[in-house]
Amino acid sequence: MIKYVLTGIALKAFSCCSPARGLYRKIGNTLGQKKRENQDISTYIERSDVLVALLEKHGVLKDGAAMLELGTGWMHWFSLYARLHADMSVDLFDVWDNRQFGALKSAFSKLEERWRDNDNRRPEVTARLDRLLQAPSFDDLYGTFDLAYRIDNAGSLIGYQGARYDCAFSFHVLEHVPVGSIDDSIANLFRLLKPGGISIHQIGIDDHLSHYDKKESAKNYLRYSTKTWNRWFENIVQYHNRLQKADYERLFKNAGFELLDEWAEKCSIADLPVNNEWNRYTEDDLQTTILTLVLRKPEAYEIGL
Numbered sequence: 001m002i003k004y005v006l007t008g009i010a011l012k013a014f015s016c017c018s019p020a021r022g023l024y025r026k027i028g029n030t031l032g033q034k035k036r037e038n039q040d041i042s043t044y045i046e047r048s049d050v051l052v053a054l055l056e057k058h059g060v061l062k063d064g065a066a067m068l069e070l071g072t073g074w075m076h077w078f079s080l081y082a083r084l085h086a087d088m089s090v091d092l093f094d095v096w097d098n099r100q101f102g103a104l105k106s107a108f109s110k111l112e113e114r115w116r117d118n119d120n121r122r123p124e125v126t127a128r129l130d131r132l133l134q135a136p137s138f139d140d141l142y143g144t145f146d147l148a149y150r151i152d153n154a155g156s157l158i159g160y161q162g163a164r165y166d167c168a169f170s171f172h173v174l175e176h177v178p179v180g181s182i183d184d185s186i187a188n189l190f191r192l193l194k195p196g197g198i199s200i201h202q203i204g205i206d207d208h209l210s211h212y213d214k215k216e217s218a219k220n221y222l223r224y225s226t227k228t229w230n231r232w233f234e235n236i237v238q239y240h241n242r243l244q245k246a247d248y249e250r251l252f253k254n255a256g257f258e259l260l261d262e263w264a265e266k267c268s269i270a271d272l273p274v275n276n277e278w279n280r281y282t283e284d285d286l287q288t289t290i291l292t293l294v295l296r297k298p299e300a301y302e303i304g305l
Helices: 002-014 018-037 042-057 077-083 101-118 123-134 138-145 182-192 226-232 245-255 276-280 283-287 299-303
Strands: 066-070 089-094 147-151 165-171 193-204 258-266 288-296
Touching (some): 002 018, 042 165, 042 193, 066 077, 066 182, 077 101, 101 123, 138 147, 182 245, 258 283
Parallel strands (some): 066 165
Antiparallel strands (some): 193 288
């Protein structure tokens, strides 16, 4: 618990003012780049194979499709992985620029090694990966693969044209969208999709501070009331909205989405002293650590049926 609390205090200190937040990001990019260049990419591959399988299942993994990734991160991994499988255009959106080209090249070099040794991909897929590895810069990569990168510090999607995309997706992003604006973000995702368009989201509902202290429960934040959490643990640099499975289901339903599929990874909370404030949620909600949702904008939406 000491490591958990100290991490929370440190993140809150880094969130106190603009210079502190800038220092946090500088440290994170400097130290994080080296860490990411040496990281195991197994989890990335596992999650991106899920994305590709879902895109294929719902008919949007095809040449000419238009995609939007919300929260594209350090190395555009999920967009590029999907892009290797079809000639699609992809818009990449994020709230601040944390791109790391070295980490990108390192990760996809490791992917090339795995595919070379253990995989039988279509020739055109491996050819695209070869072109990716030859790219000298992000700008060259964008031109080669028809990608467009946009930053909006406020997280607003209002600048994108409506009914443009066949698919909008995110992986471990929505849990970082502030409670006060997430309904607007989801409404904009609905607006941006073509009728019949697919939206895929994997959401980390687990306690992100427990990533730093493996002895604590993956849902450790359930110990705390909103007041206590806000006072001691809520921060800007690694903000987590603590929304649960039922909250996301409601938000997407209210925006007009049809739920096609969902599955949840769970942990036991039998030994966790859950604060009474969480009593409004079911045990299924409180046990959920990672939630994957597949949704659709209704075909009939365009004609108002």
